[in-house]
Amino acid sequence: MAASAIALTGIVGCLVTIAPKNIALEHLESILVQGYSRTEESYENKVGPVASxxxxxxxxxxxxxxxxxxxxxxxxxxxxxxxxxxxxxDGPGATETVARGDFADDCRLYIMQLHDPVPSYWMSRTPEQSEALSNGEIAAYQFTISCGPG
Known part of the structure; x- marks a missing residue:
């Protein structure tokens, strides 16, 4: 039984060490937006590393x-x-690309301003935040980083 547990631990340890890093998430973690709070984070490693x-x-x-x-x-x-x-x-629509950038390692950043009506993927927003965005009292931006070809 102890040998099985040790073998299983070794397999899990191997999987963790060979699983690819999500460099897009690492870049997202390094971004500081002075005076802004961050919410609604997502990331995946399927087609290429992506984080937002x-x-x-x-x-x-x-x-x-x-x-x-x-x-x-x-x-x-x-x-x-x-x-x-x-x-x-027609106006900007629900989102509007306002900036883009590059990291040295084949990763790109796209910054899109969110407008009223608030896009549904900002699920954690409060009614007060939605109203403040609608009234122009706050601004909201989606930062998306993608890495690799494309």
Whole structure:
């Protein structure tokens, strides 16, 4: 019985050490967004490492200024002219890409601002947060990191 337990422990230990790291999650953990709280985290290692979280805090005209992370090169996202025209005509929609960045290890960051109506995937929001977002009292952003080709 003791030998079986030792063998099982060895197998589990081997699986843990050979399981691939999720580098996207490691990058997400390294991001600091000054003055913002983080919620609704998710990650997976299926097609490629992916991780995301929603940050919410005071309204800002440039979220890029609040974001720091080791090795991140971040720039404001400029949509194509046809997308700009659609946004002017119809509004930004539920989400709007506002920034994108690169890490040195083939990982990319996309920052999307959430608008009213609040996207359903921000499940942990409170009614007060939804109302504050609708009134412009807070801003919310989804940070998504993907790594690998694509």
């Amino acid at each position: 979280a929603i940050y919410f805090g005071p309204p800002t005209t440039d979220i890029k200024q609040a974001v720091t992370a080791p090795g991140l090169r971040l720039e404001v996202y400029e949509p194509h002219e046809d997308i700009k025209l659609r946004i002017q005509r």
